[in-house]
Amino acid sequence: MVARNTICLWFDGTALDAATFYAQTFPDSAVNAVHHAPSDFPSGRQGDVLTVDFTVAGIPCIGLNGGPAFTHSEAFSFQIATDDQAETDRLWNAIVGNGGQESACGWCRDKWGLSWQITPRVLTEAVTSEDPGVARRAFEAMMTMRKIDVAAIEAAIRG
Secondary structure (H helix, E strand, O other), rough: OOOOEEEEEEOOOHHHHHHHHHHHHOOEEEEEEEEOOOOOOOOOOOOOOOEEEEEEEEEEEEEEEOOOOOOOOOOOOOEEEOOOHHHHHHHHHHHHHOOOEOOOOOEEOOHHHHEEEEEEEEHHHHHHOOHHHHHHHHHHHHHHHHOOOOHHHHHHOOO
């Protein structure tokens, strides 16, 4: 059954590589189908991989090999909630260590240009706390980080 809403991500010939990486890296992820072009198209030839149906952390996606005309930006990102520092480290290191780049406040970018927020649940709970002191301290701690340090967030929560 085709999902009612699917995220379509534009790639320059690397949709299958990206989808395979995501499926190997994130829980509840898979490459579901690979579709080849039935004829030539502006950025490829008949038989090339045109689209890839995949799932990232339960979210249905289509990777479209549309060519170099469009690139990804931080205006779109996947936010992945993590349960602890070990999971945060594993996912962060997988993205950054596979040709990606670190950014600020738990954001990083993969080698295909997609942005990811690797966000420990403790951080989300803290910055949305009804206690304004907890929210402020956690937020201010986060603003000094690249990869989120769970112990530092927990210390900020305690004050």
